[in-house]
Amino acid sequence: MENINIKQSDGAASLAKVYAIANQKGGVGKTTTALTLGEALTREGKKVLVIDLDPHANASVHMSYFPETVTTSAHDLFFDDADFKSLWGKIVKKREWVGFDFVPASIRLSELEVDLKDRKNKGMVLSNSLDEVKEYYDYILIDCPPHVGVLLVNAIVAADIVLIPIQTDFLALYGIRLLFDTIKILNKVLPSPVKFRALPTMYDGRAGACRKILNLIRRKLGDKVFSTVIHMDTKFREACASGRIIFDVDPKTRGAQEYMQLAREIVRNENA
Known part of the structure; x- marks a missing residue:
């Protein structure tokens, strides 16, 4: 697929909201959220850019x-x-089977820790x-x-909001603590505090442990938690295996509908 041309939308008056999708624990649904939410927002009529900033390049491989x-990456x-x-x-790349634009990752991103060591304002x-x-x-969604x-x-630093996918199990809470420690450090030097919203993921309402963790998250974080909850859905794995987004596998499946709900919640919050 050829690189795309950056073209301004007609009548564009506002700047993109940037969401950094982050959690210092792997396997919580970061990449799934970046790609699925990106597509859901385009289905709400929004112009979306998804950036893969993870040297593991999972989102990039998913997008072939x-x-x-x-x-170029x-x-x-x-x-x-x-x-x-x-x-x-x-x-910036474009695949014909998704509505969003995409920037792939490179394994060389892992070298930046050394390459930028002495760079000012890195x-x-x-x-x-x-x-x-x-x-x-x-x-603009960033898969971190x-x-x-x-x-x-x-x-x-680039984000307007840090979106934190939280898998509803006890181990996932440890990654949240690490991320909050990072945010606290940045808040000491940034002109304004980092804003964040938590997204419960991989939820199974049949499991008492999942229900307990979800209640704990809501009690501790209050209105910082999205009302949308992403349940377990095998269609996510099917979509990943076929190199597609879940909407292409089954747009009516629970996971697809919940990410549409999340997209609408985000747009509604922006317009509030």
Whole structure:
């Protein structure tokens, strides 16, 4: 698929809202959320960009962009600061079977910890580059790596909201604590506190432990938790295995409908 041209939407007046989808525990639904929510928002008539910022490149592989064949990627954003406008036109990709635009990852993202070691304001690189494309989108979703480092910091600093998928089991709560520790550190140096919303995922209402964790999350985080809950749905695995989004497998399945509900909740909150 050829690179796309960045074109401004007719009558565009506002800048994209940036969501960093983050949790310092893997396997909680970050990539599924980034891709499925991205598609759900496009079905609500929104212009969406999804960025894979994880060196593991799970979202990219899901979208059939394999690291060994990708020549331009999110990695380039951290080096070519001479002409971001031109660079975005090269790294933004389009698949005909999804409505959103996509920026693939590179395994070289893992090298940035060393490469940017002595760079001034290294936590602001992504934020500065996103300024060049915010006018073309309604939402920008960033699939973040699970570990603390320069990539996660860049994503959080660039984000308007950190969206935290929380798997409804006890081990997932540990990853939340680590992420909150990172946010607290950033809040000491950022001009305004980091905003976040939690999304319960992989929920099974038949399991007492899941119900207990969901109640605990709601009690501790209050209105910072989305009302939408994402249940377990085998169609997610089917979609991943076929390299598609769940809407292509079965748009009426529970998981697809819940991400549509999440998209509507986000849009409604933005308009409130």
